[in-house]
Amino acid sequence: MVAALTETPAAAFDPARCPRLVVKIGSSLLVDGAGQVREHWLAGVVADLAARRHAGQQIVIVSSGAIALGARRLGLDKGGRASLEDAQAAAAVGQVALAGVWQQLLGAAGLTAAQVLLTLGDLEDRRRYLNVAATIARLLDLGAVPVLNENDTVATAEIRYGDNDRLAARAAQAAGATGVILLSDVDGLYTANPASDPTAQRLPVVRALTPEVMAMATGETRSGMGSGGMAAKLLAARMAGAAGITLAICDGRVDRPLQHFAQSGGGTLFLPPRNARGRKAWLAGRITVAGTLQVDAGAAAALKRGASLLAAGVTGVDGKFRRGDVVAILGPAGELLGRGLAAYDAADAMAIRGRRNDDQAGVLGYAPRAALVHADHLVLI
Template sequence: MVADLSRDSARFSPAQCPRLVVKVGSALLVDPEGAIRSRWLGTLVKDIAEAHKAGQQVAIVSSGAIALGARRLKLPKGGRASLEDAQAAAATGQIALSQVWADLLAAHGVIAAQILVTLDDLEDRRRYLNASATLDRLLTLGVVPVINENDSVATAEIRFGDNDRLAARVAQAAGAQGVVLLSDVDGLYTANPGHDPGAMLIPRVERIDGRIMAMADGRTASGMGSGGMVSKLEAARIANSAGAALAIATGKHDHALQRYLDSGHGTVFLPEKRAGARKAWLAGRLRIAGAVHVDAGAAAALGKGKSLLAAGATEIRGSFERGDVIDVIDPDGKTIARGLAEYDHADAARIVGKRSSALEQILGYAPRAAIIHRDHMVLL
């Protein structure tokens, strides 16, 4: 069955997508010498301004700060030779990058705002809600937020690692209906098109399963960015869990956004049933404190909307406290759910496989209803 490309790309038009997140990759924004591709960027900004004029609220997730700053500081390896170089390059490049976006948008009468976030800003529930409120207010006021990871303070342990997943989390926080990842690739293929001439573009993905994940290639075409196809599929999972469609499209041509809307050439990942706000936030979490392995019976019960009881658990992994986010792993090693732990890891390990009637004697206190309650859990 041939996918209806025009219908799929229309999902991201002002008429069908009141709030849109557009992610622009480093290789598109910055040339190999580390200079901003101003003429190309001007055509994209015109697309965004036209969408804005048509009533669409647009947020931009922009890469390029490290590449731009490395050129200005004359740092080797594009500013990625060390963490310190990357942080210095980001601090130097971000101010220039933001100014370019602000000037280009202002030329069309559009006000820009800058938001720099860290992983913790969207992983901590309270800070996530604050970021969500800020995004909502800016977009409601007709401002175009330009968002990037705060690479000047991020470390390997506390970072998104790529702006694909950041864009999906921003869409979730902003309540966007669509995400367009403009990249140096034009979509998901059945195999790496650089190595397999018979590889075919997949125009539509209705469910991200093992077969789809197997098609991903972790490498980038340019070598400049940090995300490959794996990160884009992970971004699609996050966006889809929040009820947003996500498209991967090439940005190599002028007017990249409008070109995608007109041609439909790319891959669209369609959302399934939209989860509640709290559960969507859980599904999109990137930092997980631990895991609980379960038997087949418990896995089946979770699929029917049940809580995870101690009797269905087989093993506890990691060091976590009550309230931390943990994954649920089925007998095949697949992550099937994610939720807030009702016990710390030590007590959870003591009650693995035990019936509810035995828990009070084992723990020495009145037990909680479940290791993870269904109200604080989302299926993946």
């Protein structure tokens, strides 16, 4: 669902309203076609960030570009993405260069850069997630500017985000941020691909990521240099929104893009449908799950009213999860409804699916718990 705004999308990210902001910069903006850092443009971004920092806003940067920089230095084809091994080698070289650029430019603006390299597991495992959150919080309290990137040197296809859009949304949850700005090579979400459809219109605000809105995205990047695309940005918006975080896509191709965004509007604002914090925010941003529980229409409606998931409403169980593992909850048509912590192992969940509570003791051999997934440990997506 889309609607008109009474103010510009940028107003949601004013330092007075957004005390902690995550800004994501894509490879196609930071690195030119020859594999060189666009230092003049990036210096303008740093000036924008410094102005916000001096206005009292704490800033976290999610920076792409390491693979593109490393590929040039190693002479690798296809921007270093011809194979996983090439990407890992390019990232190892490029991260050094990327950190140096950020240290130099932020330092010149009187700011201290701090590098934080993350893998999927660092934010999917609850204990490691809390460690990341504590580190980012301490760096911000000390006045530093954390510069985050996926640790592509060690990440594999199975244990990586694959795009920094979703990493930015997840990092915002860990950082306790209230806003995420994705600087992009497009100026927002359009009803169709504006490169091929002259009737395409930019949406200034999106209040719900309906199937119709999700269908407006394509998975392509303009430059071919990065790994994201509009589809990844919409997934990031969903992750952010589930944790109560506002996200915007805005045009990063202009000089001083954050200043331009604030002064002239544009972009697309994604408003969060709810406000989750703590464990529920962590659950909302999960990508990996240990299994799935499919529910009937009655259970789906009850979940939307804030109820716990009872075994009586479960029609299918899949996976080899243990009690306390994260499971996805699917609706009658297989649509994702939410995620939660399972109160039973998969075998017991399978045994009691579809059964009322008073029938479960005889099946389990012990007194049943209050719910298969308790409302306190469940978040809708």
